[in-house]
Amino acid sequence: MEAGGGGLxxxxxxxxxAALAECTAMTLRWFARQQAWxxxxxxxxxxxSKAAPAGGRAPVEVFEKTITIHGSGLTHEQRARxxxxxxxxxxxxTLESTPTITTAM
Structure with a gap:
């Protein structure tokens, strides 16, 4: 709301x-299906979030992913993979790379 969007x-x-979360889930489902796991x-x-790394440098972008995989038959090794x-x-x-963004009118 602070930016004037009205929370719409x-x-x-x-x-x-959300894009990172769904891409991760899709990638895992696809890989598991390929392996028949x-x-x-x-x-x-x-x-x-934004967090300042040790050493007092400028804050950096931080994305923390928490993944839950449901599959009672998965081995420890399969979960690690x-x-x-x-x-x-x-x-x-893409987020970990240095993408180039161009803007035109």
């Missing part, structure tokens, strides 16, 4: 967090 929709960083469902929660795969979703790779 999600804030931009809420949308970005017993994944029943995937839940991803993303929290966004899924966690590694979760860090390879396309949206996360």
């Amino acid at each position: 929709g999600p804030a931009p960083y809420e949308l970005l967090s 017993p994944v029943e469902s995937v839940e991803v929660i993303v929290n966004y 899924l966690l590694a795969v979760a860090n390879k979703c396309p949206v996360q790779r």
Whole structure:
């Protein structure tokens, strides 16, 4: 509301967090299906904040992902592999890269 939007929709960083969460979930479901692993469902929660790193440098963008994978037949090794795969979703790779953005009129 502070920016004058009247609270009529999600804030931009809420949308970005939602994109990261859904991309992560989709990537995990796709990988599990390719491996024929017993994944029943995937839940991803993303929290966004700005935090100052140690050393007093300027605040940085922080996205914290919490992943819950439902699948009683998954082994510890499969869960560990899924966690590694979760860090390879396309949206996360974009956020971790240095994208170029151009603006035109």
